Amino acid sequence: MIVIDYKDRRPIYEQIVERFQELILKGILGADTQLPSVRNLAMELSINPNTIQKAYTELERQGYTYSVKGKGSFIAETDILLKKxxxxxxxxxxxxxxxxxxxxxxxxxxxxxxxxxxxxxx
Amino acid sequence: MIVIDYKDRRPIYEQIVERFQELILKGILGADTQLPSVRNLAMELSINPNTIQKAYTELERQGYTYSVKGKGSFIAETDILLKKxxxxxxxxxxxxxxxxxxxxxxxxxxxxxxxxxxxxxx
DNA sequence: CCATCTGTACTATGTATATTAATACAGTTA
DNA sequence: TAACTGTATTAATATACATAGTACAGATGG
Structure with a gap:
């Protein structure tokens, strides 16, 4: 689902943000779908959980996701996002x-x- | 001629490179025109000469200018550059x-x- | 109730890049 | 020779990115 390109000069967290935006806007991840947990995705990509959290924080800031402490991060409604x-x-x-x-x-x-x-x- | 935008998150030397590319491609600075000296432009922009030199080195690497030690930096032929x-x-x-x-x-x-x-x- | 999962916050460290600073050297020119 | 050019080098500082480790708060299933 997510692939990090280390030849890419852009920061990892930015690549993750962009990749999720793409998956969300193209409807591959529908509204209220749960994202991988911070720790799981970090493990899967062999990177630090803090880097994932930075990406998730940014996605939430931009309105692509919403997070609930203790439950997880989820995909937001995408209608407005696609229009934008x-x-x-x-x-x-x-x-x-x-x-x-x-x-x-x-x-x-x-x-x-x-x-x-x-x-x-x- | 050159203006630095400190609100721009890109490095200063990169802004200078881009600005000169624009001036050259649009014909505002014709072939063999002498660029401001490293030290003069640094003084004028209130930045370090090393930063200007970095920009000039990059411009030369990309074929936009040529430099002659003791004489100065000059605009190269632009035909191929404009096509590119x-x-x-x-x-x-x-x-x-x-x-x-x-x-x-x-x-x-x-x-x-x-x-x-x-x-x-x- | 407790273990284990979730998000979130914080400090510390290593690294790379951008920028400044201060010199120094080589070539040109009046 | 003095004053200008480009060029090179070394050091110091600031910032961003990423890692590492720890901690806390809320949710959940046994």
Whole structure:
């Protein structure tokens, strides 16, 4: 479920946060699903429990999960999160267009690169 | 010409590298233009000369500049660099499409966000 | 009630990176 | 020769990341 890439220069806790966000937003982990316990996941990944906790704290801060002392950490409702993610993607697209224009990438080149991406399968 | 953003979490030398890349790629600094000396720019930005040197070393490594001991650092030929930059932008666009698809952003939504960006002025 | 699981908090340590500081050396130029 | 260039080196400091160990509070099943 979770894999740490040690060649990745980003911190471990950040990789874990991002991976769970992905699993949650893609519906692989549904609402109220229990996450692995801090200690179990740390054991499984052979890293320190504190690093997992840091990731879980961040996930909760961002609204992806909720934690109950003594019970565990659980997936939150994802409707708003998915909407937010889509908005982020569209915003990133708009920003990229801005940069493309600044560096003289033509609209045709740009649209072409994008259409190819959408063309493949439905 | 160069401004350091201390609210930015990225290192100073990296901000300087990026800023010069921008100035070079946009033609604001043409080929063979002399860059500010390590010590002068350090003084102007109120930071350590070593930090500037780190930025200059990186710029040279990436082919944006060339340095001559005793003379100074100068802007390199930019034709290939600009081409490379455009390719990076198109590659980023392709990647963004991939992510958009994964999260269920429709082609229409996506193309719409992009067209608006290109629409404004020529 | 108790053992064992959960999240959470805290201190200490090791390490890597970024930055500053202070020199020093080599090459250019007026 | 003086004053400028890039370049190299060593040391000190600050911060972030990760590990290690311990502790506490709440939940739960026997």
């Amino acid at each position: 993610k889509k908005d982020e993607i569209l915003e990133a697209a708009t920003l990229l267009v801005k940069v493309a224009k600044e560096y003289g990438v033509s609209k045709d080149e740009f649209i072409n690169a994008i259409s190819n991406g959408f063309k493949e399968e439905a | 930059k455009k390719d990076e932008i198109l590659e980023a666009a392709t990647l963004l499409v991939k992510v958009a698809k994964e999260y269920g952003v429709s082609k229409d939504e996506f193309i719409n966000a992009i067209s608006n960006g290109f629409k404004e002025e020529a």
